[in-house]
Amino acid sequence: MDDKNLKNVMYALIAAIVVLGGVLGYMLYQKAQMVKELEIDKADLTQEMVQLQNDYASLSSDYDTINAQLDSSREQVSQLIERLTKTEAINRSQIRKYEKELGTLRTIMRSYIVQIDSLNTLNKKLTADAAAARKEAAESRRQSEQLSKQVEKLEGRVATGAVIKARGVRLVAYNSSDKATDRSSRVTYMMVNLSLVENALATAGPVRVYVKLTAPDGTVLTGGSSTTVTVGGETIPCVASREVDYQGAEVDMSIYINKIPEYVKGTYVVEVFSKQGRLGSADVILR
DSSP: OOHHHHHHHHHHHHHHHHHHHHHHHHHHHHHHHHHHHHHHHHHHHHHHHHHHHHHHHHOOOSOHHHHHHHHHHHHHHHHHHHHHHHSOTTOHHHHHHHHHHHHHHHHHHHHHHHHHHHHHHHHHHHHHHHHHHHHHHHHHHHHHHHHHHHHHHHHHHHHHHTSOOEEEEEEEEEOTTSOBOOOGGGOOEEEEEEEEOOOTTSOOEEEEEEEEEEOTTSOEEOTTOOOEEEETTEEEEOSEEEEEEEOSSOEEEEEEEOOOSOOOSEEEEEEEEETTEEEEEEEEEEO
């Protein structure tokens, strides 16, 4: 081979080497660019995972079941970040798998948000309903208490109105000829006269009227009777009593006092009672 042909071969080899070097350089450049892009994609994916981790950290609820599920999802995100950190960017299939897991965890988080919002809305409604129910119950209690007071007041008025009253209480002394007298030496018995007034509210039925007699010296006379009546917690000794049938209409009645052995000069005072209270009083002066 002459020098000219040898030079041509050398030039061809050099050209081939240059071309191959260019191709190899371009391929290395392309690979470097691809690795760089994959590293950027991995960094972006890592940042998205970290953001999702922060979103999960800021998410909370007042419900134990959801809180337990949130804890589990937070742990999954942490493990996913750890696995991604240890995976090379060029492992594209594994990176795509992590992207899918990230999407799934995002979807799960959105479902948690919807559940929490729904439960919070329901809780607010239930709280408002409970507050309204408490307010209504308090108003009902207030009205009930007010009504009870009105009923008690009316019952008190009815009870007061149902008390039997008397009028025209008189005390008269009589001699043995059944004639009125004011001479103490001639008195053989006394008589109390009164009328139980009409009262439609009073309970119909038997009513006993009791007589207390006080002598001029202040002694309460009983004439040997053991009759008593209790009024307002006080037990009162009585000299006589009488029962009448009271049906709400006015009843005139007389009660005899005939067991007093001796009458003296001065003022005798008689007080008349029923079990409901004092009916009235009267007096007579003997000389």
